[in-house]
Amino acid sequence: MATQQTQLLARTLLTPAVALLFIWMIVPLALTIYFATLHYNLLDPGSESFVGLENFRYFLTDPAFLASLQNTLVLVGSVLAITIILGVPLALLLDQQVVGLSIVRLMVIAPFFVMPTVSALVWKNLLMHPVSGLFAWIAHLFGLPAIDWFNDAPLFSVILIISWQWLPFATLILLTALQSLDEEQKEAAEMDGASAISTFIYITLPHLARPITVVILIETIFLLTVFAEIFVTTGGGPGLQTTNIAFLIYSQALIQYDVGSASAGGLVAVVLANIVAFFLVRIVGRNLEA
């Protein structure tokens, strides 16, 4: 029914929304690009001057940049691996018929609804605290010394917290996919003489390829920008051990008050995210084609 008139009407009606979205996106981007070319420090007001690409050179050659890039990749990769490797068996368990399953499911999904800040605080103060934490208490029960998680294994601790938050998401997506697996296919495999393990490898896992792809793509988008958990627990430290790109940019802008360098960092992060997305879609996106 696309007559010329309806097309014109549709475009006219869409224009305000599209224009608003466009402005919403383009103004911050333009300002960021503009700031990135300035010497602009909040501690030194009135001294703004054009410095070209100097901020980029400064940000990229900063040793903190490479360290935080590495932390970002380790964090994303580890959380992805943990959530999928644990999410698949967890989803398989939750797919079984057991009494009280709806309550178990609700409890498994619950961590995803806890705010990142809150869950980080709970982990930091109630669980991982070397003096008053639950883990320390358990260690004492066995006569072991308490682990000072955020000093001894800071990045691992952060990964643990974030994995705990994202595991329910992976489990939930994989569980819904499992429930859509045709029962007759499993029976056909049974008739074909496949053992439980063969059925898992040849029938279930290929069926899960697509949801796993979805989990990887969505989690990557959010994990590249993890901030609250780091801010609350370690503040990027000790040293740079838990500083990721997002936290580095924050510290440039609001700890060192260097707006110019932070803007340059923000643009670098955008480019990096796009590079990751590009490879990700190339590698795993094939699974999404029907």
Add this chain to the structure above:
Amino acid sequence: MGQITLQGVQKSFGPVHIIKGADLDIADGSFVVFVGPSGCGKTTLLRLIAGLEDVTGGAILIDGRNVVDVPPAKRGLSMVFQSYALYPHMSVRGNIAFGLKMAGIARDEINRKVESAAATLNLTPYLDRKPRELSGGQRQLVAIGRAIVREPKAFLFDEPLSNLDAALRVQMRLEVTRLQKQLGTTAIYVTHDQVEAMTMADKIVVLNGGKIEQYGSPLELYEKPANLFVAGFIGSPKMNFVTGDLARQQGATTIGVRPEHLKVERDGQGGWHGTVSVAEHLGSDTFLYVDAGPQGMLTARYIGELDLHPGDKVSLIPDPARIHRFDDSGKSIHA
């Protein structure tokens, strides 16, 4: 060899008895169809034979060996599912080969068997395609290919043609029958479609409410139904049943006459009088739905075209040799 015997097979899901004791002897190489209305237990019975459900009681013998505790794959049967249940991420070749691969057969041997099965079913050009790239009929063939490649003692078909359109169903019906005769393998076929049952079967098992009502060849069931249920279920349109005085004169509680055994006469003298309420003209046949007063609504089938219209008076004369008589309990009375 593929001789299957059921001895008092029972199945309950909790308090619900689905199969209330089934006894059956299926000869090697025969094509047996389980037919019955929805919920009669025909699919459950097939799944019990396959091993996908555990029996509650009784024994299932395959070639004389009780297999109730044998897992499905070790029973030497293969099944064609209603939804085909093809493995969507595997090619046609992978689908057909899967059972052989699981059995640990050498790759050369698998390839040879898969290719010979594909040739039998004219699937060779499609071997490297995925199931989603095939039509409904081709998918069905792949599912059959997966069944025949394992050279089973018997095929189990669970309403395999119900997802196909009418024309393709007729074609696949012939194909399955031809294949079964060619391979000479025992087949058990579940359907709710009595035309499929009548055309494909060597022997039909009519099931109702978890019980076997009758077991016999298609024509036996048509000509000598054991009871009211079988009489009403086999044959289309349904048999006419008349109770009351007319039946009592014949020494029965109920008498049944098939529509094709009622002779239709315009304003005739004998037989049962009535008024045509609906006339269906198919060209090859004419179906008349006649309001016959005390006998109720009767259906008559006339071979060829009969120029009758609603409101016309007719008389229906039953063929005396083709009247079925049933007693109080619904059982057939044989003279």
